[in-house]
Amino acid sequence: MSRILDAINSPDDLRKLTLEQLGLLAAEIRAMILDVVSKNGGHLASNLGVVEITLALHRVFNTPFDKIIWDVGHQTYAHKIITGRRDRFRGLRQRGGILGFPSREESEYDICNTGHASTALSSALGLAIARDKKGESHRIIAVVGDGSLTGGVSWEALNQIGILRTKLIIVLNDNEMSISQSVGAISKYLGYLASGQHYLRVKDRAKTLLKAIPFFGWPIIRAGRAVEELVKKVFFPGLVFEELGLRYVGPVQGHSLPSLLEVFRDASKYQDGPILIHCVTRKGRGYIPAQENPEHFHGAVPFNVDSGEASAKSGPPTYSDVFGRTMVELGKSDRRVLAITAAMLEGTGLTQFAAELPGQFFDVGIAEQHAVNFAAGLALGGFKPVCAIYSTFLQRAYDQVYHDVCLQNLPVVLALDRAGAVPDDGPTHQGLNDIAFLRHMPNIVLMAPRDENELRHMLKAALSYDRPAAVRFPKGRGHGVAMDADFKPIPLGQAEVLREGDGNGDLILAYGSMVHPAAEAAAGLEAEGLKPAVVDARFAKPLDEETILRLAKPGRAVITVEEGVTLGGFGSAVREMLDARGRHDIRFLAIGLPDKPYPVGKADEIRRDFGLDVPGLTARFRDFLKN
Numbered sequence: 001m002s003r004i005l006d007a008i009n010s011p012d013d014l015r016k017l018t019l020e021q022l023g024l025l026a027a028e029i030r031a032m033i034l035d036v037v038s039k040n041g042g043h044l045a046s047n048l049g050v051v052e053i054t055l056a057l058h059r060v061f062n063t064p065f066d067k068i069i070w071d072v073g074h075q076t077y078a079h080k081i082i083t084g085r086r087d088r089f090r091g092l093r094q095r096g097g098i099l100g101f102p103s104r105e106e107s108e109y110d111i112c113n114t115g116h117a118s119t120a121l122s123s124a125l126g127l128a129i130a131r132d133k134k135g136e137s138h139r140i141i142a143v144v145g146d147g148s149l150t151g152g153v154s155w156e157a158l159n160q161i162g163i164l165r166t167k168l169i170i171v172l173n174d175n176e177m178s179i180s181q182s183v184g185a186i187s188k189y190l191g192y193l194a195s196g197q198h199y200l201r202v203k204d205r206a207k208t209l210l211k212a213i214p215f216f217g218w219p220i221i222r223a224g225r226a227v228e229e230l231v232k233k234v235f236f237p238g239l240v241f242e243e244l245g246l247r248y249v250g251p252v253q254g255h256s257l258p259s260l261l262e263v264f265r266d267a268s269k270y271q272d273g274p275i276l277i278h279c280v281t282r283k284g285r286g287y288i289p290a291q292e293n294p295e296h297f298h299g300a301v302p303f304n305v306d307s308g309e310a311s312a313k314s315g316p317p318t319y320s321d322v323f324g325r326t327m328v329e330l331g332k333s334d335r336r337v338l339a340i341t342a343a344m345l346e347g348t349g350l351t352q353f354a355a356e357l358p359g360q361f362f363d364v365g366i367a368e369q370h371a372v373n374f375a376a377g378l379a380l381g382g383f384k385p386v387c388a389i390y391s392t393f394l395q396r397a398y399d400q401v402y403h404d405v406c407l408q409n410l411p412v413v414l415a416l417d418r419a420g421a422v423p424d425d426g427p428t429h430q431g432l433n434d435i436a437f438l439r440h441m442p443n444i445v446l447m448a449p450r451d452e453n454e455l456r457h458m459l460k461a462a463l464s465y466d467r468p469a470a471v472r473f474p475k476g477r478g479h480g481v482a483m484d485a486d487f488k489p490i491p492l493g494q495a496e497v498l499r500e501g502d503g504n505g506d507l508i509l510a511y512g513s514m515v516h517p518a519a520e521a522a523a524g525l526e527a528e529g530l531k532p533a534v535v536d537a538r539f540a541k542p543l544d545e546e547t548i549l550r551l552a553k554p555g556r557a558v559i560t561v562e563e564g565v566t567l568g569g570f571g572s573a574v575r576e577m578l579d580a581r582g583r584h585d586i587r588f589l590a591i592g593l594p595d596k597p598y599p600v601g602k603a604d605e606i607r608r609d610f611g612l613d614v615p616g617l618t619a620r621f622r623d624f625l626k627n
């Protein structure tokens with residue numbers, strides 16, 4: 001059967017459709033998104049919730065002349081499908097395929113490359129001011145979710161938007177969800193607006209006020225609907241957005257195409273500064289399992305469409321699971337241990353902790369800077385906070401780690417999930433920089449476990465050092481190693497020698513996720529007569545200088561291996577230490593990742609590309625050790 005979608009090659013084609021056809025198209029797009037995401041994985045619930053908003057925006061506005069900026073960008077599947085990428089959509093998040101986030105390299109309809117939250121309002125304002133300065137006339141629309149609106153950067157932008165008062169359209173996509181339920185006072189306020197309660201309350205207050213005006217009060221009230229309109233216009237100064245200098249419109253039913261088309265048309269003609277349209281939508285709309293469990297279907301792994309069950313095979317526990325379970329143990333045995341997440345409850349593995357120890361758990365919303373600063377305050381107050389943040393998102397909180405935690409030498413533990421190569425999400429989600437940007441911080445301890453069992457011990461150890469500590473670990477399943485029931489102490493800064501080698505002074509020093517592959521590669525070279533010592537460094541800071549200096553002999557080779565950028569990373573630390581100790585005669589090779597944006601792919605593909613898999617390491621070790 002022919003689909004309307006097959007004739008949609010650009011938004012121009014949307015503009016020819018009847019309203020009824022537009023509704024059918026929405027259903028076809030939902031079916032396509034469901035089909036592809038069930039096979040490739042991806043951000044299902046957010047995308048199903050934003051189909052009508054996407055169609056209505058592209059229908060009303062003259063894209064790409066008018067510019068739509070999507071916050072985070074994880075909800076751009078419908079946008080991609082109708083902007084010339086329908087046929088490539090099957091390759092969503094696949095190697096050589098299209099990205100799950102906006103990409104300027106992919107399309108002129110994608111205005112910014114994004115993946116981190118809360119940036120759309122700032123980018124949109126910058127583009128709007130640039131437009132004004134150049135005397136151009138296009139419209140700029142920022143689409144931001146209620147979760148992303150909790151991010152501080154959004155409010156920094158609103159602060160300036162309300163003063164500069166240039167023409168800018170903000171579409172607030174309010175589904176009451178971040179990945180989990182949206183949290184905090186801002187979300188509560190949006191819920192209050194969406195429910196219409198504010199309107200009733202203001203109406204009552206207005207009646208009282210009008211009654212107090214002699215002669216005019218009563219007749220106006222008797223005028224019924226007219227007065228409601230008047231009240232609506234005159235007595236809404238209490239709305240936060242209006243007071244910030246934006247025109248507020250809403251709440252609008254975000255799945256009603258007629259309502260959206262009408263309100264967007266009005267907005268397109270609005271000349272008097274910034275306007276915010278509050279659309280209320282349902283995450284997962286149109287697919288019952290996602291509607292019922294939007295958190296689970298936020299970032300879905302491949303699943304069976306009929307049952308909603310994940311198709312993934314079972315295997316060893318993920319690092320996030322081990323982290324979460326260990327946190328429950330640590331939290332129960334010491335009530336000063338607190339867990340903090342920045343809107344990543346499920347992703348960081350803290351669901352069980354939140355359920356079993358609710359008094360020790362905080363979800364601060366998409367607010368990594370605040371999370372770290374808040375943790376610093378808790379530590380000042382005598383608690384032992386553990387901030388669970390993905391490596392890439394900790395980049396937001398660089399200054400808080402430095403200024404609020406490290407300079408004051410506070411015992412805050414940073415649990416950095418998704419450190420290293422991250423599958424499927426593309427360049428914005430790679431966890432490559434944390435070693436480099438944390439290494440130079442005063443007082444901090446940097447650790448990385450070689451497997452899930454060592455992660456357990458490291459978490460306990462990190463809490464015992466009584467100073468700032470970061471533990472980095474990769475996305476995905478562990479190695480299936482045996483898990484110790486008890487906690488083993490890890491003396492601060494002590495590496496573990498896995499193999500002494502033949503004592504000739506060649507040394508392979510691997511960090512975290514690279515320890516097992518490096519050890520395997522080294523073992524494979526024994527038959528060729530190459531027997532370097534192999535060490536699990538465990539710490540990038542402080543380094544186990546004694547062990548390194550003992551094993552690395554003058555004139556011989558030292559090879560470091562890490563799953564992070566080598567510039568300023570673990571290898572740099574070792575190199576600097578050797579230099580500082582006068583070991584200039586060492587032959588040195590740092591293996592790691594380059595400082596460039598990576599194409600989308602599986603983590604294994606990325607590792608293979610950069611020679612971090614066993615064959616790649618074997619070849620590079622052989623080369624370096626032989627020459």
Ligand SMILES: Cc1ncc(C[n+]2csc(CCOP(=O)(O)OP(=O)(O)O)c2C)c(N)n1
Pocket residue numbers: 046049071072074075115116117144145146147148149173175177178179283342343344366368393396
């Ligand atoms: C700085 C940052 N922190 C965390 C995330 C992970 N993340 C991706 S989408 C999302 C929720 C966004 O919620 P909302 O803006 O309401 O969009 P929705 O998915 O509900 O449509 C989060 C927390 C991120 N992308 N960036």
